[in-house]
Amino acid sequence: MSGAELLVEPLRALLTALGTGVLAPGNPAERLHTAASAVDAARADSQAATRAARDGWAGTGGAAAFATAESVHRGMTVVTADAAEFSRLVQTAAHKVHSASTRLHALVDSLERSAAALGDRLFTPAGLMALVPIAADHLGRGVDIVARTRAELQADTEAMAALGRRTAPAASGAPADAGRLSSAPVPGGVAVTLPDGSVAYAPNERAATAVRAALSQRGVPYVWGGTTPDGFDCSGFTQWAYRQAGVELPRLAQDQDTAGYPVSQADLQPGDLAVWSGHVAMYIGNGQLIEAGDPVGVSPLRTTNLDQTFEGFYRPR
Structure with a gap:
């Protein structure tokens, strides 16, 4: 040789x-x-x-x-x-x-x-x-x-x-x-396996793609202004996840509700967004959110975030 x-x-x-x-x-x-x-x-x-x-x-x-x-x-x-x-x-x-x-x-x-x-x-x-x-x-x-x-x-x-x-x-x-099995199948729903082993059912393939994209970035560090897998801030993270599903969200967290319509907490489905005055997270099903923290991770569903105003839950169009 x-x-x-x-x-x-x-x-x-x-x-x-x-x-x-x-x-x-x-x-x-x-x-x-x-x-x-x-x-x-x-x-x-x-x-x-x-x-x-x-x-x-x-x-x-x-x-x-x-x-x-x-x-x-x-x-x-x-x-x-x-x-x-x-x-x-x-x-x-x-x-x-x-x-x-x-x-x-x-x-x-x-x-x-x-x-x-x-x-x-x-x-x-x-x-x-x-x-x-x-x-x-x-x-x-x-x-x-x-x-x-x-x-x-x-x-x-x-x-x-x-x-x-x-x-x-x-x-x-x-x-x-x-x-x-904490989430029952829904007609036309798309199964998504969550990190805890449970299965949630997104309303359509687009929402499922966004949730899977978000879950694939667990562990990515928080970077102020970050919009890529090298580092995310909260709205850069949800924007990136939905971009993988072909949906373009506004850049700022407090504006991302304008890309969807409000839903009640009782009607939440995987892919819906929880929006505060200065933060945004994605609902992934079974009472859980995924959000850009330090690092990107899964957390229990909530409506409080420091002293910020909760603007509601929204489903991207």
Whole structure:
């Protein structure tokens, strides 16, 4: 192996360790998605049959049977939503790995071009010495890519582990604690797994995207005037999260209510904003907010914030 190849080898090792992020056909996430679709279709058929039977079966026995059927239907909806969330998490993680792999490949190509540009000098001590700092810079950038990808994957890992804890049977063989299902599915709702392992249901994909984007930034430090994942202030954080969903909010916290309409606390849904005279936070469901503090984190739902005036809850349009 030549000296140049030795200098490229650490980057290739990073590539091997990272993987490609390309999911093979028939992977578990794909199979689970197919199974979930079958469960959802069975639920729809069962609900149709239940509605048809309801017209001709009156009395206590019928009422009990229909109540049981509805309970089963709700359970099937939860299973379908959990399967969809698992598949989404796998796809999201794979995309992040694939993106990082593409960037590492670009670094390898760049370093090889730098080596080729040295021509015959590459085979001299002086040429190798000229290539060493270039290789060190490329390797440092490669390590940074891997480190950033690991950090980005942490939220997905935590969400998947929480989903597994919630859906897996308890050690005794009994179902997992049903108390963790603190948010019931809503018609057309989009499941979002929260850091505590519970599942909330956003009213639509746009709100779910904003909530997931916000959750992905937990741990980012507070920076006055910050509007990027390098550091956020409160309104920069909610603005960034909604921008990932294709919605542009005003820059200032006290103005972000103008981009939506008021909702009551009883009608809160994931993605709604809690607005004060100088602060804003996002409701993520199940009695929890996420907000830019020091750092970005999840906190219990509240309407007080220091001595600021609470302006209300708002749902972005």
